[in-house]
Structure formats: C-alpha cells, structure tokens
Amino acid sequence: MSPLPLDKTLRRWEAALRSAGSDEAQTEARLLAAHFTGLPLGDVPLSLDRPLDDDVLAAADAILADRARHVPLPYLLGDAWFLGLRFRVDPRVLIPRPETELLAEAAIAWLRTNPKAAVADIGTGSGCLALSIAHFRPACRVYATDLSDDALALARENAADLGVADRVTLLQGDLLGPLRAEGIADSLEAVISNPPYVTEAEYADAQPELLHEPRGALVAGPTGFEVMDRLVAELATLPNLRFVGLEIGATQGPSALLLARENLPDWRFEVRGDYAGHDRLLIGTRP
Numbered sequence: 001m002s003p004l005p006l007d008k009t010l011r012r013w014e015a016a017l018r019s020a021g022s023d024e025a026q027t028e029a030r031l032l033a034a035h036f037t038g039l040p041l042g043d044v045p046l047s048l049d050r051p052l053d054d055d056v057l058a059a060a061d062a063i064l065a066d067r068a069r070h071v072p073l074p075y076l077l078g079d080a081w082f083l084g085l086r087f088r089v090d091p092r093v094l095i096p097r098p099e100t101e102l103l104a105e106a107a108i109a110w111l112r113t114n115p116k117a118a119v120a121d122i123g124t125g126s127g128c129l130a131l132s133i134a135h136f137r138p139a140c141r142v143y144a145t146d147l148s149d150d151a152l153a154l155a156r157e158n159a160a161d162l163g164v165a166d167r168v169t170l171l172q173g174d175l176l177g178p179l180r181a182e183g184i185a186d187s188l189e190a191v192i193s194n195p196p197y198v199t200e201a202e203y204a205d206a207q208p209e210l211l212h213e214p215r216g217a218l219v220a221g222p223t224g225f226e227v228m229d230r231l232v233a234e235l236a237t238l239p240n241l242r243f244v245g246l247e248i249g250a251t252q253g254p255s256a257l258l259l260a261r262e263n264l265p266d267w268r269f270e271v272r273g274d275y276a277g278h279d280r281l282l283i284g285t286r287p
C-alpha cells in the first residue's frame with residue numbers, strides 16, 4: 001500500500017482521540033505526528049502532504065489503543081514540553097502542565113533583576129520548574145527537593161539532557177528539610193513550588209487520566225492545604241527570602257492569600273489567574 005499523507009492520518013488520529021475521550025484531540029494528534037516525524041510541533045500543520053509509512057501507523061495505533069484506556073499521551077510518548085524544553089516523563093512524575101509554565105515565567109521574570117539568586121523548587125517532580133530556571137537563568141544557584149526518590153531519578157535524567165546537571169542540586173526529603181540539613185536553607189532568596197493541593201474528595205471524582213499520575217504528587221489531604229500550610233510556615237523561617245511563587249488550586253486563592261499574609265506579614269502578595277481565568281498562582285515579594 002502507498003504511504004498515507006499526514007493530513008489524512010491526522011484526521012483519523014484526531015477522530016480516534018476524540019472518541020477515546022480526549023478534550024485536546026487536535027493537539028494530541030499533532031503531538032503524535034511530531035513524535036513520529038521528528039518535526040517541531042509548530043511545523044506539523046505545514047507538512048500535511050508528508051507521507052507516513054505503515055510501521056509508523058502501526059506504532060501510532062498501539063499508542064491510540066493505550067490512550068483509549070485513558071493513559072495520558074505524554075506517558076505514552078515518553079516526553080512533555082515545558083517552556084519549549086523537552087522533559088522525559090513517565091508514571092514516576094506528574095506531567096508538567098501549561099499553567100505551571102506561568103509559575104516558571106513569574107520566577108524567571110523576578111530573577112531578571114536578581115540573576116545570581118539562590119532558588120529552591122520544592123516538590124520538583126520531573127524537574128520542569130527547577131531545570132527551566134537553571135536553563136533560562138544560568139547564573140542562579142538552583143536547588144530542588146522531592147519526597148519521591150523515583151521522581152528525583154527522572155529529574156536527574158532531565159537535568160543531564162538539558163545540560164544543567166552541574167548547576168542544580170537535587171535532594172530527597174520533606175519540603176525544605178533536606179536544604180536545612182545541608183545548610184542551604186538560610187541562603188535561599190527565592191522559593192517556588194507546585195505542591196500537592198488536590199483534596200481527597202476532588203481526587204475521588206477525578207477524570208481517569210489523573211489516576212495514572214502519582215497520587216502523592218496530587219493529593220494533599222482532606223482540605224487540599226495540608227502541604228501548603230506546612231510549606232508556608234517553613235518559608236517564614238528563611239532569613240534571606242525575597243520571592244515566593246506557589247501554584248494553587250482554582251478555589252484556593254482567598255485562603256492561600258490569608259495563609260501567606262498570616263505567616264509573612266511584611267510581604268506583598270497577589271493571586272494571579274491562569275489561561276482559563278481561574279486562580280492559579282500565589283506570588284509574594286518582600287518589599
């Protein structure tokens with residue numbers, strides 16, 4: 001059989017993904033195409049007459065079958081994109097989300113005027129926040145912690161892939177504990193974190209794709225504030241801290257603001273929204 005052109009294949013993949021329940025069928029079909037052709041994602045719609053061979057179509061069909069069982073596409077492809085950088089992902093880590101790029105961008109913007117700051121990312125997972133900061137702000141000293149050894153192993157691979165391994169220190173342990181143990185905590189000038197903030201009730205109702213991601217990366221406890229409460233209390237003990245950026249849940253803005261103002265009363269805090277207009281970031285600076 002002669003090879004099928006990409007446009008026909010894209011339409012077929014998109015239909016298959018839509019019937020598998022994907023809300024992002026067109027984007028996911030293009031990600032599949034980029035994966036199999038090696039094209040940059042943005043070039044896929046410009047290459048519609050490019051032929052795809054039978055072996056590629058068979059490999060894509062196997063991925064689509066797993067996708068129909070609600071396995072998230074980035075786990076099936078083995079990678080995800082964050083601020084234009086490629087991160088390996090697998091079920092040891094949360095898949096980096098586009099909303100989290102807003103947190104990285106806020107930190108990178110603050111670091112423009114503080115280019116040599118010591119920065120920590122708490123709960124680094126794939127390393128998307130810490131490693132993108134190390135990439136875009138190469139003079140910073142970057143530290144990252146995670147409770148999960150498995151996540152840190154993958155973050156180490158990503159650090160090596162991105163060529164930043166010598167500028168990022170990855171430590172296992174609870175919140176800022178390992179940084180305190182290593183004598184690093186007091187030097188920190190910026191801390192960012194996308195902590196677990198999903199409630200147990202939200203998780204019980206979650207879409208099936210979420211159940212493939214590590215529960216410990218998502219669920220904080222009954223209120224959703226269990227990890228954030230402890231983290232913000234720890235931040236208040238850091239003598240040189242001047243920037244805080246936390247990702248929060250869509251309904252957590254007012255309570256997160258209260259929590260931050262109670263613990264860091266001299267600071268300026270604001271809640272920022274995401275692309276959908278939901279509360280998503282708590283940003284604080286010390287005047």
Ligand SMILES: C[S@@+](CC[C@H](N)C(=O)[O-])C[C@H]1O[C@@H](n2cnc3c(N)ncnc32)[C@H](O)[C@@H]1O
Nearest residue numbers: 094096123124125146147148174175194195217
């Ligand atoms: C929501 S994920 C964020 C991962 C990554 N930073 C991102 O934005 O995609 C939360 C991460 O925090 C880690 N974690 C959960 N509780 C923690 C704790 N008490 N101390 C350190 N890390 C923790 C999880 O293992 C997970 O990797």
